[in-house]
């Protein structure tokens with residue numbers, strides 16, 4: 001069992017890992033995509049102390065280099081579920097199950113998941129993945145203007161787009177069918193999407209796209225009761241949630257200012273308090 005598992009390796013998770021390791025904790029870090037998190041998509045940063053002007057990817061590389069220098073174990077896995085069993089925190093990922101005495105959630109904000117279907121292979125970027133479905137039929141679930149643009153983009157490439165959209169909408173394209181219905185189930189075989197079942201109809205599909213806007217990435221810890229109505233995690237001054245030994249930091253937290261500097265600072269506070277908690281338990 002690990003002393004501490006950290007979910008997410010953006011500025012908050014990286015600094016939590018550095019402080020946790022320097023406190024002699026036995027740590028595992030789980031990151032589903034690219035170390036550095038949001039920094040990787042910021043062209044220019046002008047307000048991070050010590051750098052007048054630096055690109056996001058360069059700052060991410062500097063942070064990650066510091067992290068790597070401490071030999072902290074890290075796995076490229078997505079956390080799918082976080083559970084509490086007899087005061088042991090169990091983390092289920094797409095690859096395995098890990099246990100820890102304490103957890104730090106530093107998963108930031110990202111594309112909202114399709115609730116109930118988080119485990120499926122879903123495409124969250126039509127621009128990136130439309131070509132994979134050339135000549136095929138796909139379902140797009142969306143609720144915003146960007147999703148409407150994605151429906152049009154997809155329709156130029158795929159054979160047919162079923163577009164599940166709440167509200168009045170018409171798009172003048174022969175191969176876009178707008179569906180106003182409730183999704184009940186998505187049938188898949190060995191990870192391949194096969195069929196979508198709605199309250200009033202069923203459709204055969206080859207792929208599933210989702211664009212429900214962005215929000216806090218707390219889909220894996222909803223059942224713990226640590227999030228507010230908007231999905232953000234509430235914490236005390238020690239970055240601890242209402243569950244002992246579970247901490248949160250960075251953009252995932254309900255607060256007023258969402259910046260790199262306070263994400264990193266909260267990571268340090270979370271790790272130092274996780275260390276105190278682990279030593280108290282031992």
Ligand SMILES: Cc1cc2nc3c(=O)[nH]c(=O)nc-3n(C[C@H](O)[C@H](O)[C@H](O)COP(=O)(O)OP(=O)(O)OC[C@H]3O[C@@H](n4cnc5c(N)ncnc54)[C@H](O)[C@@H]3O)c2cc1C
Pocket residue numbers: 007008009010011012013030031032033034035036037038039041042044045046047048077078079080106107108109110217220249250251252258259260261263
């Ligand atoms: C366009 C833009 C420009 C910005 N410009 C600035 C700026 O100039 N200055 C500034 O201070 N701030 C800026 N920010 C804000 C800053 O990027 C964030 O406050 C900061 O990145 C938050 O860090 P974080 O570690 O909390 O989250 P993130 O950076 O979002 O990192 C979270 C990490 O968790 C991972 N993750 C998520 N879910 C899971 C899961 N289930 N399993 C495993 N890993 C998971 C993600 O892949 C990601 O790597 C900007 C933000 C944006 C969007």
